[in-house]
Structures are given as structure tokens and as C-alpha cells.
Amino acid sequence: MSVTEQTQGKYLYAIINAAAPASFETKGIGGRGDLVHTITEGQVSAVVSDSPMIEYDNTRRNMMAHTLVLEEVMQRFVLLPVRFGTIAPDVHTIATKVLRGRYDELTLLLEQMRGRVELGLKASWHDGVIFPEIIAENTAIRTLRDSLVGRSAERTHFDRVRLGELIAQAMERKRTSDEQMIHDRLRGFIHKSRLNKTIGEQMVINAAYLVEQPVEPALDAAIRAMDAELGERFRFKYVGPVPPYNFVNIVVNWG
Numbered sequence: 001m002s003v004t005e006q007t008q009g010k011y012l013y014a015i016i017n018a019a020a021p022a023s024f025e026t027k028g029i030g031g032r033g034d035l036v037h038t039i040t041e042g043q044v045s046a047v048v049s050d051s052p053m054i055e056y057d058n059t060r061r062n063m064m065a066h067t068l069v070l071e072e073v074m075q076r077f078v079l080l081p082v083r084f085g086t087i088a089p090d091v092h093t094i095a096t097k098v099l100r101g102r103y104d105e106l107t108l109l110l111e112q113m114r115g116r117v118e119l120g121l122k123a124s125w126h127d128g129v130i131f132p133e134i135i136a137e138n139t140a141i142r143t144l145r146d147s148l149v150g151r152s153a154e155r156t157h158f159d160r161v162r163l164g165e166l167i168a169q170a171m172e173r174k175r176t177s178d179e180q181m182i183h184d185r186l187r188g189f190i191h192k193s194r195l196n197k198t199i200g201e202q203m204v205i206n207a208a209y210l211v212e213q214p215v216e217p218a219l220d221a222a223i224r225a226m227d228a229e230l231g232e233r234f235r236f237k238y239v240g241p242v243p244p245y246n247f248v249n250i251v252v253n254w255g
Helices: 060-073 091-100 103-113 130-137 139-147 157-189 213-230
Strands: 008-016 036-041 044-052 079-081 116-125 192-195 203-212 234-242
Touching: 008 036, 008 060, 008 091, 008 103, 036 091, 044 060, 044 091, 044 103, 060 079, 079 103, 091 103, 116 157, 116 213, 130 139, 130 157, 139 157, 157 192, 157 203, 157 213, 203 213, 213 234
Parallel strands: none
Antiparallel strands: 008 044, 008 079, 036 044, 116 203, 116 234, 192 203
């Protein structure tokens, strides 16, 4: 079945604080250039584009298309992201089940997001930094490591396994301690935070921060100061503002 023959619906990107119709320049998901526009009810609107009733794969292209729409929308409106891949069968369903049916919930969430932005911070140890620290700080690990020098792998198998376990435990303690240190330095600038799962052995913190917009420059300065002080030990990646995925994500069940 071709795209034109498929049942057409409305792809949802976000809920915004808009009482009048609006349209946007970014192409809708699917790359067909469908106009991104709004469906309005009272003081809230759904940001949508035409789409066939299909399941979109979580490819980088599709996720990026979804995100680019949100990034344009958030330049003009307070925004509540809708979960990726949400498609309504028609305008009426969005108006009744979402905008009217959840009106009080949506207006409350929009008010909670007003004047606030999400920023992301990742910090990772530089290669070659953490292992020497662990060896220097742990007598038991250092002694066990030294005892293996010159001995065959077969005869020292269990000692080597034990050494690996001790190093992993020490690394996790240092990760927890460093994560807390970084978070404590920034706590005073943050309205709300979410510490996400770290990725790989070197990552120390993977945080999302919800910040009052007037405070954002102070947080930026604090992170730059931390990078200047600790940059030889940590590699920082700081991004934003971004859509507030970590603090609100509207899920719709059409059933």
C-alpha cells in the first residue's frame, strides 16, 4: 500500500501554551514536508503534522525529525513533549481525548514548565586517569597486583579474578563519590534534577537539570569554572536548552 493509500492521521509532537492557531517551518516526520501546525482548545494546543497510521522506527532520522520540530516550537512556546511515535486517527480524537479530556493536567504541567529550561551535563574521566588513582589509594589492590608480577596466568587465575573485582568495586566507589561532588557543586542553581544511568566505564555523571531561565547564566558560569578547575581529570559535555524530556513526557492511550 502506498503512502497516499494508507489511512491518514495526525502525528503528535507536543502540547503548548497557545490559544491561537500556529504553524512552523520545520518539516514533519517522514520527510514529506507536511506542514507542522496546531490543534487548539482553550489555552492549549497540540503540535501535529499529517501522517499515515504507521509505526515509526526509532531510527536516528526519525528521532531527529521529531526533535527538530520540538526545538523550533520551544523557541516560541512553553512545551510538553509527547512520546515519540504517537499518532492520532483524526483531529476530533486529539481535541476530545487530549486537549479537553486532560485539560486541567496539561495546563498545570505547562505552568510548571513556564520560565524553566532543561540542560544536560555529562562528565567522564579522561583515559588513563582513574586506574592510577585506584592503585595509589588502595593498599590491598596494590599489594595483590604486585604479587602477580612474574607469575603465570594459570597459577594466578583466581587472584587475577579477585583483583579485577576489587578494581571494579573501587571504580564504582569513585564514580559515586565524583558524581556526588559534581552534583553538590551545581545543586544551588537547579530547580529539579534527574540522574540518568551512566554509559561505559569512564562516564561519571549523566544528569538532566531543570533550571529557572534567569539562573541559566550562573549555572553556565559554574560549569565553566568546574571545567577550568577539574578539566585535566574530567571531560565535560554540557548541552541545552533542550525539550524537557526528562521532566515531562506526555503518553496518550487512544483506547
